[in-house]
Amino acid sequence: MDKFRTLEIFIAVAETEGFAAGARKCRLSAPVATKAISELEASLGVRLLNRTTRQVSLTDAGQRYLVDARRIVEELKEADASVxxxxxxxxxxxxxxxxxxxxxxxxxxxxxxxLKQYPQMKATLLFQDRIVNLAEEGIDLAVRIGHLADSSLNVIPLGHVKRVMVGSPDYLRRHGTPKQPKDLQHHQLIAAVQMNPVQDWRFGNIDNRVSVRLEPALMTTTNDAAIEAAVLGFGLTRVLSYQVANEIEQGRLKVCLSKFEPDPLPVQIVHREGRTSTAKTRAFIDLARAMLSTSLAKL
Incomplete structure (x- = not known):
């Protein structure tokens, strides 16, 4: 009997605490299961199970071996599923x-x-500015921006985006372009999302960080509104580079204080599946990496 099958029998007998029950779980006869375990113990030179007339129990060596056996069997199943x-x-x-x-x-x-490439597939897109719990809401994949708090998720990096300070050419012409973060105290500022009348805006990387306490002249709950106010020449706002890529390309906004930009934020796909992700998930990830990595590199 091959070693993989023997490990499955050992796990079943250990979990059911009986040769007969373990054998049934593996769809074998009790004598076959008993012989397999005996041969396993003989090859190892260690007793894995204590036998009584009513049940079996793990020895200390058996308990340690069970942990490894479960891991090995699971990894082999994952390898098969992956292929x-x-x-x-x-x-x-x-x-x-x-x-x-x-x-x-x-x-x-x-x-x-x-969907064009796989017309037999159907899809649902959930676009919200909040962290969606994948397990609770039954979501296959998430694209997230920023450093992740949940280390249990599988992560596929796509690229980075920057946090940029922008203003309209008209505003900068009238009020001047700030040369360093402290100059922002003399400008009209637009803040998105954080409804706090006094805010600390941080600049620079971890080795050269500068923090400036500011009072925005306009606060809004959406980035779109902050960007629109900046385009209209009201003041300066700070957003992620992808959010204003079109406005910058069209000349409606200009970046300032680029020398003081914080470290870029990672953009990544996360999912709950193990190394053996399903075909539908893997196909989307491969396509997203090909399409988004190039786009993000330009931001």
Missing amino acids: IGLHAKPIGTLSVTAPALFGRLFVTPVMVAY
């Missing part, structure tokens, strides 16, 4: 979440290309 999955076609429904504006600008084109 099979490489040749499987995406089927079913794929659900993806992302920040609202990033989702509209970047994730939607990826999903459209994905």
Whole structure:
């Protein structure tokens, strides 16, 4: 009997605390299961199970061996599933979440290309500016910006985005371009999301960080509104580079204080599946990496 099958029998007998029950779980006869465990113990030179007339129990060595046996069997199953999955076609429904504006600008084109490539698939897009719990809301994948707090998720890096200070050419012409962060105290500022009348805006990287306490002249709950106010020449605002890429390209906004930009924020796909991700998930990840890595490199 091969070692993999023997380990499965050992795990079943240990978990059910009986040769008969373990054998049934493996769809074998009790004598076959008993012989397999005896041969395993003989090959190891160690007793793994204590036998009584009513049940079996693990020895100290058996307890340690059970932990390793479970891990080995699981890894072998994952390896098999991974190889099979490489040749499987995406089927079913794929659900993806992302920040609202990033989702509209970047994730939607990826999903459209994905559905064209795999017309048998269906998809759901959930674009919200909050952290969505993948398990609780039944979401397959999330695109997230920033450093992750949940280390249990599988992470696929896509690129980075910057935090930029921007203003309209008209505003900068009338009020001047700030040369360093402290100059912002003499400018009209627009702050998005954080409804705090006094805010600390941090600049520079971890080795050369500067913090400036400011009172925005306009606060808004959406980045879109802050960007629009800046385009209209009201003041300066600070947003992520992808949020104003079009406005900068069209000349409606200009970046200032670029020398003091904080370290870029990572953009990544996260999912709950193990190394053997499903074909539908893996196909989307591969396409997203190909499409978004190039786009993000330009921001």
